[in-house]
Amino acid sequence: MRCRIPETTLREALAAGATYAAIARAHGDDPAAVRARCVALDLSRSRTQGRIPPEPVLRVALAMDGVSVARLARAWGCHPDALSRAARRLGLPTDPVGRAALRGGR
Structure with a gap:
Protein backbone atom coordinates (compact mmCIF):
# COMPACT_ATOMS: atom_id res chain seq x y z
CA MET A 1 0.00 0.00 0.00
CA LEU A 41 11.12 12.41 0.13
CA ASP A 42 14.12 12.90 2.46
CA LEU A 43 11.80 14.04 5.25
CA SER A 44 12.71 11.24 7.62
CA ARG A 45 13.31 12.16 11.22
CA SER A 46 16.69 11.58 12.80
CA ARG A 47 16.68 9.15 15.70
CA THR A 48 19.04 11.46 17.54
CA GLN A 49 17.07 14.67 17.62
CA GLY A 50 18.48 15.87 20.89
CA ARG A 51 22.09 16.22 21.91
CA ILE A 52 24.27 13.70 23.65
CA PRO A 53 25.71 15.44 26.73
CA PRO A 54 29.46 15.92 27.19
CA GLU A 55 31.44 13.13 28.88
CA PRO A 56 31.54 14.59 32.43
CA VAL A 57 27.78 15.18 32.42
CA LEU A 58 27.06 11.72 30.99
CA ARG A 59 29.37 10.16 33.61
CA VAL A 60 27.45 11.84 36.46
CA ALA A 61 24.07 10.96 34.92
CA LEU A 62 25.00 7.29 34.48
CA ALA A 63 26.17 7.19 38.10
CA MET A 64 22.72 8.25 39.33
CA ASP A 65 20.89 5.47 41.13
CA GLY A 66 17.43 4.48 39.90
CA VAL A 67 17.52 6.38 36.60
CA SER A 68 17.43 4.17 33.51
CA VAL A 69 19.32 4.83 30.29
CA ALA A 70 15.95 5.14 28.54
CA ARG A 71 14.85 7.85 30.97
CA LEU A 72 18.15 9.73 30.55
CA ALA A 73 17.77 9.52 26.77
CA ARG A 74 14.24 10.94 26.96
CA ALA A 75 15.53 13.80 29.09
CA TRP A 76 18.12 14.70 26.44
CA GLY A 77 15.73 14.09 23.55
CA CYS A 78 17.67 11.26 21.95
CA HIS A 79 17.22 7.53 21.40
CA PRO A 80 18.43 5.20 24.18
CA ASP A 81 20.62 3.34 21.67
CA ALA A 82 22.36 6.60 20.75
CA LEU A 83 23.07 7.30 24.41
CA SER A 84 24.38 3.76 24.95
CA ARG A 85 26.65 4.03 21.90
CA ALA A 86 28.02 7.36 23.12
CA ALA A 87 28.68 5.90 26.57
CA ARG A 88 30.42 2.87 25.05
CA ARG A 89 32.53 5.14 22.84
CA LEU A 90 33.57 7.13 25.93
CA GLY A 91 34.27 3.97 27.92
CA LEU A 92 31.36 4.52 30.32
CA PRO A 93 29.32 1.54 31.53
CA THR A 94 25.59 1.27 30.96
CA ASP A 95 25.06 -2.09 32.68
CA PRO A 96 23.86 -2.12 36.33
CA VAL A 97 27.16 -3.44 37.76
CA GLY A 98 29.26 -0.90 35.88
CA ARG A 99 26.95 1.95 36.84
CA ALA A 100 27.18 0.88 40.49
CA ALA A 101 30.97 1.01 40.17
CA LEU A 102 30.67 4.58 38.86
CA ARG A 103 28.63 5.48 41.94
CA GLY A 104 31.29 3.94 44.17
CA GLY A 105 34.02 5.95 42.47
CA ARG A 106 35.97 2.83 41.53
Whole structure:
Protein backbone atom coordinates (compact mmCIF):
# COMPACT_ATOMS: atom_id res chain seq x y z
CA MET A 1 0.00 0.00 0.00
CA ARG A 2 1.42 3.36 -1.03
CA CYS A 3 1.12 6.50 1.01
CA ARG A 4 -0.68 9.25 -0.89
CA ILE A 5 -0.38 12.01 1.71
CA PRO A 6 0.93 15.20 0.05
CA GLU A 7 4.54 16.17 0.77
CA THR A 8 3.55 19.52 2.28
CA THR A 9 1.18 17.80 4.71
CA LEU A 10 3.91 15.37 5.76
CA ARG A 11 6.45 18.16 6.14
CA GLU A 12 4.09 20.23 8.32
CA ALA A 13 3.11 17.26 10.49
CA LEU A 14 6.74 16.23 11.06
CA ALA A 15 7.72 19.82 11.85
CA ALA A 16 4.95 19.89 14.45
CA GLY A 17 6.47 16.79 16.06
CA ALA A 18 3.95 14.19 14.88
CA THR A 19 5.06 10.58 14.65
CA TYR A 20 4.63 8.43 11.55
CA ALA A 21 1.93 6.45 13.36
CA ALA A 22 0.02 9.61 14.32
CA ILE A 23 0.19 10.91 10.75
CA ALA A 24 -0.98 7.55 9.43
CA ARG A 25 -3.92 7.43 11.87
CA ALA A 26 -4.98 10.97 10.98
CA HIS A 27 -5.03 10.17 7.27
CA GLY A 28 -6.17 6.54 7.38
CA ASP A 29 -2.86 5.23 6.09
CA ASP A 30 -0.32 2.59 7.09
CA PRO A 31 2.54 3.84 9.37
CA ALA A 32 5.12 1.84 7.39
CA ALA A 33 3.92 3.44 4.15
CA VAL A 34 4.08 6.91 5.72
CA ARG A 35 7.62 6.25 6.93
CA ALA A 36 8.69 4.91 3.53
CA ARG A 37 7.28 7.99 1.79
CA CYS A 38 9.02 10.31 4.26
CA VAL A 39 12.32 8.52 3.70
CA ALA A 40 11.85 8.67 -0.09
CA LEU A 41 11.12 12.41 0.13
CA ASP A 42 14.12 12.90 2.46
CA LEU A 43 11.80 14.04 5.25
CA SER A 44 12.71 11.24 7.62
CA ARG A 45 13.31 12.16 11.22
CA SER A 46 16.69 11.58 12.80
CA ARG A 47 16.68 9.15 15.70
CA THR A 48 19.04 11.46 17.54
CA GLN A 49 17.07 14.67 17.62
CA GLY A 50 18.48 15.87 20.89
CA ARG A 51 22.09 16.22 21.91
CA ILE A 52 24.27 13.70 23.65
CA PRO A 53 25.71 15.44 26.73
CA PRO A 54 29.46 15.92 27.19
CA GLU A 55 31.44 13.13 28.88
CA PRO A 56 31.54 14.59 32.43
CA VAL A 57 27.78 15.18 32.42
CA LEU A 58 27.06 11.72 30.99
CA ARG A 59 29.37 10.16 33.61
CA VAL A 60 27.45 11.84 36.46
CA ALA A 61 24.07 10.96 34.92
CA LEU A 62 25.00 7.29 34.48
CA ALA A 63 26.17 7.19 38.10
CA MET A 64 22.72 8.25 39.33
CA ASP A 65 20.89 5.47 41.13
CA GLY A 66 17.43 4.48 39.90
CA VAL A 67 17.52 6.38 36.60
CA SER A 68 17.43 4.17 33.51
CA VAL A 69 19.32 4.83 30.29
CA ALA A 70 15.95 5.14 28.54
CA ARG A 71 14.85 7.85 30.97
CA LEU A 72 18.15 9.73 30.55
CA ALA A 73 17.77 9.52 26.77
CA ARG A 74 14.24 10.94 26.96
CA ALA A 75 15.53 13.80 29.09
CA TRP A 76 18.12 14.70 26.44
CA GLY A 77 15.73 14.09 23.55
CA CYS A 78 17.67 11.26 21.95
CA HIS A 79 17.22 7.53 21.40
CA PRO A 80 18.43 5.20 24.18
CA ASP A 81 20.62 3.34 21.67
CA ALA A 82 22.36 6.60 20.75
CA LEU A 83 23.07 7.30 24.41
CA SER A 84 24.38 3.76 24.95
CA ARG A 85 26.65 4.03 21.90
CA ALA A 86 28.02 7.36 23.12
CA ALA A 87 28.68 5.90 26.57
CA ARG A 88 30.42 2.87 25.05
CA ARG A 89 32.53 5.14 22.84
CA LEU A 90 33.57 7.13 25.93
CA GLY A 91 34.27 3.97 27.92
CA LEU A 92 31.36 4.52 30.32
CA PRO A 93 29.32 1.54 31.53
CA THR A 94 25.59 1.27 30.96
CA ASP A 95 25.06 -2.09 32.68
CA PRO A 96 23.86 -2.12 36.33
CA VAL A 97 27.16 -3.44 37.76
CA GLY A 98 29.26 -0.90 35.88
CA ARG A 99 26.95 1.95 36.84
CA ALA A 100 27.18 0.88 40.49
CA ALA A 101 30.97 1.01 40.17
CA LEU A 102 30.67 4.58 38.86
CA ARG A 103 28.63 5.48 41.94
CA GLY A 104 31.29 3.94 44.17
CA GLY A 105 34.02 5.95 42.47
CA ARG A 106 35.97 2.83 41.53
